[in-house]
Amino acid sequence: ACTGSPDAGGASASASAETQAPAADTSGADKTADEAGDSNYKIAVVPKLIGIPYFTQTGDGAKAAGDELGVEVIYTGPSKADAAEQVKMIEDLIAQGVDAIAVAPNDPAAVVPALEKAKNAGIVCLDWDAPVDNETLIDASIHQIEDKEFAEHSIDMLVEAMGDSGDYAILTGSLSAPNQNLWIDYAKTYAAEKYPNLNLVTDPIPTEEKQQEAYSKTLDLVKAYPDLKGIVGYATVCPLGAAQAIREKGLQDQIAVVGTAVKEDAQEFIEDGSLDIAFLWNTQDLGALTVKVAKYLLDGNELSSDMTIDGFPDISVDGNVVYLGPPEDYTKDTYK
Amino acid sequence: MKAFKTLKEKYANELTLACIFIAVFIILGILAPDKFLTAYNLGSMMSQMPELGLLSLGMMAAILTGGMNLSICYIASLSGIFAAYVLSSDFAATNVGAGIAAAIGVAMLAAVITGLINGGVIAYIGVAAMLVTLGTMTLFQGIATNITQGGAISGFPEEFMALGGGNVLGIPVPMLIYIGAIIAAYLLLERSAWGSRVYMTGCNETAARFSGVNTKATVLKVYIFSSVMAAIGGLIMISRYNSARVDYGSSYLMMSISAVVLGGTSIMGGHGSVIGTVIAVGIIQIVTTGLNVLGINRYLIDIIIGAILIGVLAIRFLSKKLSDRNLVKARTVKADVQSNTI
Amino acid sequence: MQTFLEIDHISKTFPGVKALSDVHFDIYPGEVHSLVGENGAGKSTLIKIMSGVYQPDEGGTIKINGKETKIHNAMDAIRQGIAVIYQDFSLFGNLSVAENIVINQMIEKNRQVLNWKEIRKKAAEALRIVGADISPSETLENLSVAKQQMVAIASAVAQKAQMIIMDEPTSALSTTEVETLYGIIEKLKAENIAVMFVSHKMDELFRISDRFTVFRDGQYIKSCKKEEIDRGGLISLMVGRKIEFDSLANPVQKSEVVLEVSHLSKKGNFKDISFTLHKGEILGITGLVGAGRSEMVQALFGLNRPDSGTVKIDGRETHIDNTWGAVDAGIGYIPESRQTQGLVLDKSVAENIALPQLKKYTGKFGFVNRKKQKETVGEWVEKLDVRPRNEELLAMQLSGGNQQKVVLAKWIATDAKILIVDEPTNGVDVGAKSEIHKILRQLADRGTSLIVISSELPEVLAVSDRILVMRRGRISGEFVNKDLTQELIMDKAVVS
Amino acid sequence: MIKSLVKKREFTIFMIVVVIAVVIAISNSVFLRADNIIDVLKSNSVIGIMALGMLPVLISGGIDVSVSSTIALCAVISGKLLTVSGANLFAVLVVSVAVGAAVGLANGLIISKLKISPIVATLGTMSIVLGAVLYWTNGEWITNLPEDFKNFGTTTVAGIPIQVIIFAALIAITALVLKYTLVGRGVYAIGGSASSAVRVGYNVNKIQTLIYVFTGMTVGLAAVVHTSIVQQVDPNTFTGLEMDVIACVVIGGASTMGGSGSVTGTVLGVLLMAIMKNGLILARIPTYWQDIVVGLIIVVAVSIDVLNRNREQEKLVRVDVEE
Ligand SMILES: Nc1ncnc2c1ncn2[C@@H]1O[C@H](COP(=O)(O)OP(=O)(O)OP(=O)(O)O)[C@@H](O)[C@H]1O
Ligand SMILES: Nc1ncnc2c1ncn2[C@@H]1O[C@H](COP(=O)(O)OP(=O)(O)OP(=O)(O)O)[C@@H](O)[C@H]1O
Ligand SMILES: [Mg+2]
Ligand SMILES: [Mg+2]
Numbered sequence A: 001a002c003t004g005s006p007d008a009g010g011a012s013a014s015a016s017a018e019t020q021a022p023a024a025d026t027s028g029a030d031k032t033a034d035e036a037g038d039s040n041y042k043i044a045v046v047p048k049l050i051g052i053p054y055f056t057q058t059g060d061g062a063k064a065a066g067d068e069l070g071v072e073v074i075y076t077g078p079s080k081a082d083a084a085e086q087v088k089m090i091e092d093l094i095a096q097g098v099d100a101i102a103v104a105p106n107d108p109a110a111v112v113p114a115l116e117k118a119k120n121a122g123i124v125c126l127d128w129d130a131p132v133d134n135e136t137l138i139d140a141s142i143h144q145i146e147d148k149e150f151a152e153h154s155i156d157m158l159v160e161a162m163g164d165s166g167d168y169a170i171l172t173g174s175l176s177a178p179n180q181n182l183w184i185d186y187a188k189t190y191a192a193e194k195y196p197n198l199n200l201v202t203d204p205i206p207t208e209e210k211q212q213e214a215y216s217k218t219l220d221l222v223k224a225y226p227d228l229k230g231i232v233g234y235a236t237v238c239p240l241g242a243a244q245a246i247r248e249k250g251l252q253d254q255i256a257v258v259g260t261a262v263k264e265d266a267q268e269f270i271e272d273g274s275l276d277i278a279f280l281w282n283t284q285d286l287g288a289l290t291v292k293v294a295k296y297l298l299d300g301n302e303l304s305s306d307m308t309i310d311g312f313p314d315i316s317v318d319g320n321v322v323y324l325g326p327p328e329d330y331t332k333d334t335y336k
Numbered sequence B: 001m002k003a004f005k006t007l008k009e010k011y012a013n014e015l016t017l018a019c020i021f022i023a024v025f026i027i028l029g030i031l032a033p034d035k036f037l038t039a040y041n042l043g044s045m046m047s048q049m050p051e052l053g054l055l056s057l058g059m060m061a062a063i064l065t066g067g068m069n070l071s072i073c074y075i076a077s078l079s080g081i082f083a084a085y086v087l088s089s090d091f092a093a094t095n096v097g098a099g100i101a102a103a104i105g106v107a108m109l110a111a112v113i114t115g116l117i118n119g120g121v122i123a124y125i126g127v128a129a130m131l132v133t134l135g136t137m138t139l140f141q142g143i144a145t146n147i148t149q150g151g152a153i154s155g156f157p158e159e160f161m162a163l164g165g166g167n168v169l170g171i172p173v174p175m176l177i178y179i180g181a182i183i184a185a186y187l188l189l190e191r192s193a194w195g196s197r198v199y200m201t202g203c204n205e206t207a208a209r210f211s212g213v214n215t216k217a218t219v220l221k222v223y224i225f226s227s228v229m230a231a232i233g234g235l236i237m238i239s240r241y242n243s244a245r246v247d248y249g250s251s252y253l254m255m256s257i258s259a260v261v262l263g264g265t266s267i268m269g270g271h272g273s274v275i276g277t278v279i280a281v282g283i284i285q286i287v288t289t290g291l292n293v294l295g296i297n298r299y300l301i302d303i304i305i306g307a308i309l310i311g312v313l314a315i316r317f318l319s320k321k322l323s324d325r326n327l328v329k330a331r332t333v334k335a336d337v338q339s340n341t342i
Numbered sequence C: 001m002q003t004f005l006e007i008d009h010i011s012k013t014f015p016g017v018k019a020l021s022d023v024h025f026d027i028y029p030g031e032v033h034s035l036v037g038e039n040g041a042g043k044s045t046l047i048k049i050m051s052g053v054y055q056p057d058e059g060g061t062i063k064i065n066g067k068e069t070k071i072h073n074a075m076d077a078i079r080q081g082i083a084v085i086y087q088d089f090s091l092f093g094n095l096s097v098a099e100n101i102v103i104n105q106m107i108e109k110n111r112q113v114l115n116w117k118e119i120r121k122k123a124a125e126a127l128r129i130v131g132a133d134i135s136p137s138e139t140l141e142n143l144s145v146a147k148q149q150m151v152a153i154a155s156a157v158a159q160k161a162q163m164i165i166m167d168e169p170t171s172a173l174s175t176t177e178v179e180t181l182y183g184i185i186e187k188l189k190a191e192n193i194a195v196m197f198v199s200h201k202m203d204e205l206f207r208i209s210d211r212f213t214v215f216r217d218g219q220y221i222k223s224c225k226k227e228e229i230d231r232g233g234l235i236s237l238m239v240g241r242k243i244e245f246d247s248l249a250n251p252v253q254k255s256e257v258v259l260e261v262s263h264l265s266k267k268g269n270f271k272d273i274s275f276t277l278h279k280g281e282i283l284g285i286t287g288l289v290g291a292g293r294s295e296m297v298q299a300l301f302g303l304n305r306p307d308s309g310t311v312k313i314d315g316r317e318t319h320i321d322n323t324w325g326a327v328d329a330g331i332g333y334i335p336e337s338r339q340t341q342g343l344v345l346d347k348s349v350a351e352n353i354a355l356p357q358l359k360k361y362t363g364k365f366g367f368v369n370r371k372k373q374k375e376t377v378g379e380w381v382e383k384l385d386v387r388p389r390n391e392e393l394l395a396m397q398l399s400g401g402n403q404q405k406v407v408l409a410k411w412i413a414t415d416a417k418i419l420i421v422d423e424p425t426n427g428v429d430v431g432a433k434s435e436i437h438k439i440l441r442q443l444a445d446r447g448t449s450l451i452v453i454s455s456e457l458p459e460v461l462a463v464s465d466r467i468l469v470m471r472r473g474r475i476s477g478e479f480v481n482k483d484l485t486q487e488l489i490m491d492k493a494v495v496s
Numbered sequence D: 001m002i003k004s005l006v007k008k009r010e011f012t013i014f015m016i017v018v019v020i021a022v023v024i025a026i027s028n029s030v031f032l033r034a035d036n037i038i039d040v041l042k043s044n045s046v047i048g049i050m051a052l053g054m055l056p057v058l059i060s061g062g063i064d065v066s067v068s069s070t071i072a073l074c075a076v077i078s079g080k081l082l083t084v085s086g087a088n089l090f091a092v093l094v095v096s097v098a099v100g101a102a103v104g105l106a107n108g109l110i111i112s113k114l115k116i117s118p119i120v121a122t123l124g125t126m127s128i129v130l131g132a133v134l135y136w137t138n139g140e141w142i143t144n145l146p147e148d149f150k151n152f153g154t155t156t157v158a159g160i161p162i163q164v165i166i167f168a169a170l171i172a173i174t175a176l177v178l179k180y181t182l183v184g185r186g187v188y189a190i191g192g193s194a195s196s197a198v199r200v201g202y203n204v205n206k207i208q209t210l211i212y213v214f215t216g217m218t219v220g221l222a223a224v225v226h227t228s229i230v231q232q233v234d235p236n237t238f239t240g241l242e243m244d245v246i247a248c249v250v251i252g253g254a255s256t257m258g259g260s261g262s263v264t265g266t267v268l269g270v271l272l273m274a275i276m277k278n279g280l281i282l283a284r285i286p287t288y289w290q291d292i293v294v295g296l297i298i299v300v301a302v303s304i305d306v307l308n309r310n311r312e313q314e315k316l317v318r319v320d321v322e323e
Helices: A006-014 A017-034 A053-069 A083-096 A112-120 A147-162 A178-194 A211-224 A238-249 A263-271 A283-298 B002-010 B012-031 B039-064 B072-087 B090-094 B096-125 B129-148 B158-165 B173-191 B193-203 B205-210 B215-240 B252-262 B274-293 B298-341 C043-050 C074-079 C097-109 C116-129 C145-158 C175-190 C202-208 C231-239 C293-300 C323-328 C338-342 C349-361 C370-383 C400-412 C430-445 C457-463 C486-493 D002-007 D011-027 D034-059 D067-085 D089-113 D118-137 D147-154 D162-180 D182-192 D194-199 D204-230 D241-251 D263-282 D287-315
Strands: A042-046 A072-075 A100-103 A124-128 A140-143 A166-172 A198-200 A228-233 A256-259 A277-280 A316-318 A321-323 A328-330 C005-014 C017-027 C032-036 C061-064 C067-069 C082-085 C163-167 C194-198 C211-216 C219-225 C257-266 C270-278 C282-287 C308-313 C331-334 C418-422 C449-453 C466-471 C474-480
Touching (some): A042 A053, A053 A283, A083 A100, A083 B039, A083 B274, A100 A112, A100 A283, A147 A166, A147 A178, A147 A198, A147 A277, A166 A178, A166 A238, A211 A228, A211 D204, A211 D263, A228 A238, A238 A256, A238 A263, A263 A277, A263 A328, B012 B298, B039 B173, B039 B193, B039 B252, B072 B096, B072 B129, B090 B096, B096 B158, B129 D287, B158 B215, B173 B215, B193 C349, B252 B274, B252 D118, B274 B298, C005 C043, C017 C043, C017 C211, C032 C202, C043 C163, C043 C194, C097 C116, C097 C145, C097 D182, C145 C163, C175 C194, C202 C231, C231 C430, C257 C293, C270 C293, C270 C308, C270 C449, C270 C474, C282 C430, C282 C457, C282 C486, C293 C418, C293 C449, C323 C331, C331 C400, C338 C400, C349 C400, C400 C418, C400 C430, C430 C449, C466 C486, C474 C486, D034 D162, D034 D204, D034 D263, D067 D089, D067 D118, D067 D204, D067 D241, D089 D118, D147 D162, D147 D204, D162 D204, D162 D263, D194 D204, D241 D263, D241 D287, D263 D287
Parallel strands (some): A042 A072, A042 A100, A100 A124, A124 A140, A140 A321, A166 A198, A166 A228, A256 A277, C017 C219, C082 C163, C331 C418, C418 C449
Antiparallel strands (some): A316 A321, C257 C308, C466 C474
16 A cells, blocks of 8 residues: 555555546545635646756746746756655655645656655646656646657658658667657657658667767767768757757758757757757746646636636647647747 | 763764754754644655665765765666566566565665675775776666666556555654664674674774784675665665666765765764764755755755755864863863872 | 973873873983883873974973974974984875985975976985985885885985984884994984984993983983983883893793694795794794795785795694684784784774674674673783773874784784784883783793794894794794804894 | 886776777777867867866865866856856956866865865765755756857867867876976875875875865866857756766776876876767667676776786785895
């Protein structure tokens, strides 16, 4: 049993969706009941880690939404992308007595026991940026985008930049980053069947989430694989580091670089052609949507495919999953 | 009275730490009685502490010999991963008890092997511990990444969750395991013959060897001990996070070293106490949790921890200096009295 | 005539120990003034005060050339013209011999940029003066204890000081080096340099000193000219009682052979060593420093693996390739360097004594019986009269001689059946020395077989039943200790 | 001549570097191409510079784990200076080095005056400084550095990148200081025996403080060099860097117990790590095996080094035996 008393544990463990759901909205209900009048909830938004641009921006979005809705948003996370640290933060947040916790899990399974504690404490649980692998536990799951779709999009962009045949390599933040691994798997299979002439030269190259590493690894790559025609990077530092190496070697025309990057950071490289296409969902929106859905649930509402969140016209809902919408592509035109 | 006084001298450092611990605890209690002092929070702190605690005990043993174990975090995750493979196997699914037992066995086996690698190269080849474990840190990480392909292993039998999440008489199981480990560590390091060999070897390896101490075996065992502590920590982690991954607890390395030195263990080896380390871990735990609960910015917490580290050691140094001076003063006075009477 | 240095009412208190109380000392240029006293009398402490390593308690004055001064740190002392040869050398094992010799001059002259050619030249010169053949470029830690001592001497002499303090400079040396040292001291006197000399060896004290000052338990007892006093008088001043030196040799042939070494060789260490050791016998091994005695016995103790030859214990051939193996085989070794090999300096006397025989105090679950340990240790501290008699003190806080007693205690306590003792009274005071000799003899009478290495011929003659002489790694002579003279032995020891 | 070379402590590690280099070169000739070697040197100049700064610390028996935080601080400050105030390169360099020196001074004083063991002191400053940096910047990158600075970053002299030249210059300086100055020898003396160093008249506290100030200054320099390569400042990018740096120095033969260590060795250590990283991809070793390979090479390399040294010690003649 994962929780205080075995029976409670048993319940939460064997809980089916039905027994779970009422639990969820009653808890939501009491909240609204006893906090009637001042609906200022405490919503905790926990990123994988703090202090990197991507999660700083999602944080800005979340806080902005908080001000807009008049709820208190606590945006805090570990200073390293370490599941252990993250679980501790969640446990401490429960102690702090928040009304909702939205977590971007460093590991889909690791946070489950902690979230079960949260559930038992009557806290509304959401995940965002990456899914927690326990639907019964999660009241709402905010996906920036459908992973498979995103992975396939990245390959399409690569092909658009390098053509549909030739050698390409993959850069990733770290070999143990779950959602990047997920994308890479989808991408590899998709590329294999849709573009048979694409040739992945080696396993994904890890870059310790550091632009410096992406830069020097790319320098090595282009020498190790002289026929390399494309590089796709799946962490926001990768395309930038790669582009920088390409620019330095003056290979803009031989080698195409695409990948996920924050709009502002990508600008200079895209403008000088060393980075061909960057794509990412709107990071602020992701944070904002998370907070707004949390509030929506705290107010006692149920998720439904016809629900509306103001400011987010084109969200789609499927079960307890809320999709932010298609990613934005950044090309030369973007910065015109 | 006298006994108490000698006790006070002997454990001056531990007493200081204990006072700090209590002081911090009280302050936090006053600042956030409704959050910090809740049964829930105390419970969650008790289930959080063992991870760092066990790694710190393992680190301490290595540091006692004048060494260091930089690979300790990856020993924890590697043994956790091996255990996870057993736990997620069909075998464990069908017959749970045996599965869990096997998993623990496998983790311990991994611990012994990693310990033999570290200890063997350090003791029998004579390479500086820092260097060896620097290498094995990368090596073990590499192995863990390789066999998991960077992914997570999950799907353990419910019963295994008890290890990290269960309670006995309201005390979290991890805490109970931790207490057991503390007692074991105390008996082994501070009461057993091997323990005193460890301390003496840590102070002066040559003299120990010239005294017929099998310093090689002594050091080898230290690194096995270190690995075992790490592995227990690893088991608790995978149970708490009901999955295993290479980077679990990777942020504990510097923290465990800090805890050990904060606990009064000399980095040159040969001096330090289990209880000191334990209290130091406690201090770090309540400070981080307390400030988290108060909603203090994560970075400020890092700053505060750093400040505590330096502050405590500064106090330790200054107070020692002071007490020495007083001792000398007392002596001089006494001496004068005598010379007058003569 | 004007004293070079004059000290009055100086006291020094350490946490736990009052090392000096209200002592007086003065020395004239061109004088050799010996400071004598038992172990722990406070000699080294006074020296460290003169050289700025320790600060004395308040009150008390230090005058140099008549002017009152304070010596805040080593630099002050060096600037005031005081050079020191410390009891524990205070050299740098990781640096070259040359650098060890010249470094303090460089600092004194505050030469920020170094000229290595010059440094090597100076060092070679200094080594020549002290007549030591050591390569200036050798790394110090590769040198023998004895050679390190010569380096320390060379460094002090090279300093061109007005006063040189020598704290037991001969304890690691043997006859020939000692003679050269005496020569150096004569030269220094001629150059009107004051020499403060500390030693426990009576004959050398009376040979070179002009004046004595006696300390006892940190108190100033008396100063007097050499002419005014004889050995007995000096000793009783130091110890406060009489001490008799009768030979303890007992050269009757013993039957039972416990140790038989045949044709033991190791390249660059020793060659073709063969000898036997009988039950209850004391076998003395002497020779010039560098003869390889320690290397040889260290081979018996598993510290130094021989290339060829056999070792039989109780008739059974035994291979000993590590120290714990040696201990199991019933062999104990008391090394010559107590600072690094003999003791764990920053652990308590008790822990040090207990270390080699922890097994004895260990129950079947591997836990140490503290009470039993404390008792036994207490006994030995008592028996060997370690002062101060407090087994909780750190070994570091003991005086040189008392440290040596602790090393002895820890090995005697193991009741090994073969005990190898390398320079056992190195730096031990007269009183203690005769006690140690008695203890060694008692051990032999109780059936322990001892090998005693000593560079001090009087000592070898005093304790040994048989005497081996080593020269350049080989055994060059063997004597039964009956009507032997130092000359007979030296003749075999020196390289012809 | 050759003999004395072989005797040198660094010889083993040198041979290991050579062997690995040969292996890589065989598996991929690109390795020996000038542009590759230059790339390797350039991208490792930062670690190299910091390793040279770490060397005296280790020789003196200390350690400084705060360098990774200090370089973050220096990089952020130089970045802000460059973008916000558009200060010129030289001013930025001076400020960055000064900031590094300040942190070093703090370390030095804590260690020498409060007698807090180096690893503790620097662990403390490590988390304080990094905490402060991230609290201040919130991890925000500093991009869009001024053009002239970017140009500086890509400057080459006779085809050699400016960063490599700075590294080389520092090698020379460090070597000279350690061998030919009183302070330099003091560093070794303190490492050999601090108490003896006091007795021969060294001002040990002062030298210790200087050592950490020097380290801080090299870190300040490294910060600017790093920024000039990456052309952007990411405060988070330096975490764990201290280990890489220390690894290079100790693999280069510096003892963590103090007393030994040399510039030659350190440079070899840097090269070993550098060509391994570079070679892994050139030799097309699958990524999931790279850490394993690196780990094994480190352990094996240092073991061989030690075994050789032990053999030397055994062979050492202690007594001139009469044959
Ligand atoms: N660092 C220290 N801390 C505490 N006590 C000390 C320290 N150094 C010396 N003592 C004590 O001071 C006293 C004098 O020591 P000192 O070394 O001066 O004796 P000594 O005359 O040199 O003896 P020996 O002839 O054996 O060298 C001894 O009782 C010793 O225990
Ligand atoms: N390279 C070395 N490393 C460690 N110890 C050494 C080394 N060289 C010599 N020694 C030690 O120094 C001493 C050297 O012995 P030495 O050359 O003085 O001959 P000896 O006959 O043992 O001299 P002594 O009269 O000092 O016993 C021995 O104790 C030896 O163990
Ligand atoms: Mg003395
Ligand atoms: Mg010897």
